[in-house]
Amino acid sequence: MRRFLVRRGVFAVFTLWGVTIIVFGLSRLGPDPLLMFVRESSYGLSEETATALREKWGLDRPLAVQYLIWLGRVAQGDLGESISSGRKVTTTIRETVGNTLQLGVGAWLLATVTGIPLGVLSAVRRGSTADYAGRTVALLGQATPPFWLALLAILIFAIAFGWLPVATKLREGPVWEQARYFILPTVVLAFHPMATYLRLTRSAMLEVLDSEYIKLARAKGVKAPKVLWKHAFRNALIQPVTTSALIFASFITGAIFVETVFAWPGLGRLAARATFDNDFPVLAGVVLLFGVIYLVLNFLADVSYVVIDPRIRLD
Numbered sequence: 001m002r003r004f005l006v007r008r009g010v011f012a013v014f015t016l017w018g019v020t021i022i023v024f025g026l027s028r029l030g031p032d033p034l035l036m037f038v039r040e041s042s043y044g045l046s047e048e049t050a051t052a053l054r055e056k057w058g059l060d061r062p063l064a065v066q067y068l069i070w071l072g073r074v075a076q077g078d079l080g081e082s083i084s085s086g087r088k089v090t091t092t093i094r095e096t097v098g099n100t101l102q103l104g105v106g107a108w109l110l111a112t113v114t115g116i117p118l119g120v121l122s123a124v125r126r127g128s129t130a131d132y133a134g135r136t137v138a139l140l141g142q143a144t145p146p147f148w149l150a151l152l153a154i155l156i157f158a159i160a161f162g163w164l165p166v167a168t169k170l171r172e173g174p175v176w177e178q179a180r181y182f183i184l185p186t187v188v189l190a191f192h193p194m195a196t197y198l199r200l201t202r203s204a205m206l207e208v209l210d211s212e213y214i215k216l217a218r219a220k221g222v223k224a225p226k227v228l229w230k231h232a233f234r235n236a237l238i239q240p241v242t243t244s245a246l247i248f249a250s251f252i253t254g255a256i257f258v259e260t261v262f263a264w265p266g267l268g269r270l271a272a273r274a275t276f277d278n279d280f281p282v283l284a285g286v287v288l289l290f291g292v293i294y295l296v297l298n299f300l301a302d303v304s305y306v307v308i309d310p311r312i313r314l315d
Contacts, residue, residue: 008302012295019291020074023284024067074288080281084274089285092270097289099169100259100266104251106182107189111247115194116240119201120233123209134198141195150188150261157184167263185262189255193247200243204236245301249294 054060058069073080079089122134158166170181208214209232217227256268263269267286274282 004302008299012299015295016288016291019288020071021067023287024070027280027284028063028066079285079288082274082282083279084277084282089281092282093267093285093289096266096270099264100255100268102182103185103189103255103259103264103266104248106186107193107251108244108248110186111190111193111197112244114190115197116201118194119198119240120205120228122198122202123205124228126206134202138195138199138202141191142199144191145257146188146192147257147261149191150185150258153184153188154261167261169264185258185264188262189251189258193250196243196247197240200239201236204239205232208232208236241304242301245297249290249297 051060058066061069077090079093081088082092085092118134118137122131125131154166157164164184165181168181170178214227214232217231218224222231255264255266256272258264259266259268260272267289271283271286273279274286
């Protein structure tokens with residue numbers, strides 16, 4: 001286990017280093033990096049001002065030196081200042097990451113508690129109406145674009161029936177009223193992962209239920225619920241758990257469409273706004289945070305294998 005942890009830690013450091021190289025390199029692909037740090041075009045920008053700005057941001061130094069300076073600041077937690085607002089990037093991210101975590105955790109819980117049981121039900125009742133219904137839901141969930149589903153949900157539940165609010169997040173008021181603003185973006189964000197859980201769980205359960213040791217347990221007279229939950233379900237959890245970490249990470253990193261459509265004040269909307277505003281410091285900070293989240297969750301998924309299946313050893 002210790003060797004595994006050290007190996008994964010070294011791998012995570014090199015992966016994160018690669019992310020920093022990619023993020024920094026993208027900011028230098030243009031003809032003039034100065035355009036990444038100014039709000040307007042170079043029209044009306046005097047040569048003296050341009051020279052002063054290049055010296056201020058270190059753009060007059062060699063590319064390797066620029067990267068090392070930027071990496072050193074990032075390592076100290078200094079992500080710079082937002083070009084559009086002038087505020088510190090760390091402050092801006094700190095104010096929005098909580099909203100994304102609320103939405104991501106809620107969607108992850110909803111997808112997990114619905115997708116996995118439906119997958120088990122579909123596998124146990126293979127060929128039945130419930131199985132075909134579950135497979136249809138899985139097909140629709142994986143084929144439906146999130147932004148289209150979000151617009152359709154707004155059209156039906158907010159505009160046509162008026163049951164739920166259209167968008168944004170209510171910061172004050174009763175808990176139930178705040179929860180109403182939370183329902184639509186959570187359900188839309190959870191629909192595709194729920195379908196993924198359903199499909200993977202059904203496939204894994206079918207494979208396990210057809211295995212020899214399950215047939216032997218049934219032949220020995222073990223009760224059906226014990227065969228299903230203790231022997232079959234636990235061995236079928238490897239695939240859903242592997243996907244679970246990636247799904248949760250995708251909630252944090254892939255909520256751009258949902259947060260933009262519902263005007264949810266989270267990291268996804270912040271990244272979209274930074275892209276449109278050409279706000280490189282904010283965008284770089286969000287991408288680096290996304291990279292760290294992916295690495296941490298992948299590591300937790302690897303470690304959880306041992307808890308689920310003791311036959312697996314991490315050497």
